Amino acid sequence: GSNVVAVGESRFGSGMILSYSAPYLILPEIVTEGDGVLTLRGEVRVKEALEKELSINLLSDDMSEVAVPPAVTLPAGHISAFFDITISDDSLTDGSQKVVITASAPGYNTGRDVIRVDDDETAMLTVSLPPNATEGDGELWGQGSVTMSAPAGKDVIISLDSDDTGEVRVPKQVIIPEGETGAAFDIVIADDTEKDDTQTATVTASVPGWVSG
Secondary structure, eight states: OOEEEEEOOOOOOSSOOOSTTOOEEEOOSEEETTOEEEEEEEEEEOSSOOSSOEEEEEEESOTTTEEOOSEEEEOTTOSEEEEEEEEOOOOOOOOOEEEEEEEEOTTSOOEEEEEEEEOSSOOBEEEEOOSEEOTTOEEEEEEEEEEESSOOSSOEEEEEEESOTTTEEOOSEEEEOTTOSEEEEEEEEOOOOSOOOSEEEEEEEEOTTSBOO
16 A cells, blocks of 8 residues: 655647647557457548648557558548558556657648556555654655565556655656566655644555555
8 A cells, every 4th residue: 555654738749749730649648458359549630731642651569559550542632531540559567658650741841749548457555664754854765765576577667656745756757668567756755934833644555547655
């Protein structure tokens, strides 16, 4: 469970328009491993309709998570075309993975968008912290840690949150490397200059779909 230390964005993709002339993508923001074929859930657009059809190349930077067709044809007189997206199930304990999809065509710059793929496997997270600290201790190098109940199938991004950043601050994220079960992180013990006796701060680690620690 959580560990306690006592102290004494209508969406048109995620910034994928790289220039005025780039084709741009409209994709699902979040999917889950094993969703299978998402029929016509991908869309690519250009600003103005063309007199001739245009073949737009598509590429996924992680085909083990998200597959797209190699190309989609934009018919003459149209500004958009749709395509299927296939969400795989890799059976790895790999948390949420971000997959970049790119669209390119002759005479155009490259457009990009990102799909977050949530894991359908699960793991339990555990946070370890020093039991006590004193206000003004400052940075405690590597004295926090988070572990997962199974080895990471890929690098896993763990989100961290302190419920009282006026007392205890932690990084927003820590990465557990592929094949490992844990990672250390720094803790900052602040000095709020208030006479507030002993306070507690809870630090929580989370991954979508996993048991938070």
